Amino acid sequence: MRxxxxxxTVYYESAPCCDQQSTVYDLKGNILCHPEGGITGKGDGQCANFNKRRTNEQLVWQDPR
Known part of the structure; x- marks a missing residue:
């Protein structure tokens, strides 16, 4: 998602399973943060407000499986 x-502009990649963290990337592909997931479910704490502050959602790719 963008x-x-x-x-x-950032790109969000959801975690594939369980205790893994989702990831937010900048336009150059650098990891900015992990907003959720992991053992606590709260990510790395670097962008705890991501889900509240993100706007203009746009699907850019979806795994067809």
């Missing part, structure tokens, strides 16, 4: 977050 979003606007903190005045920039």
């Amino acid at each position: 979003y606007q977050y903190n005045d920039q």
Whole structure:
């Protein structure tokens, strides 16, 4: 998914399973944060407000499986 977050375009990749973390990337592919997942389910704490502050959701790719 593509979003606007903190005045920039970012890409969100959901975690494939269980205790893995989802990931938010910048336009260059650098990891910005992990908003949820992991053992606590709260990610890495670097973008705890991601789900509330993201806007302009746009699907850019979906696994057809």
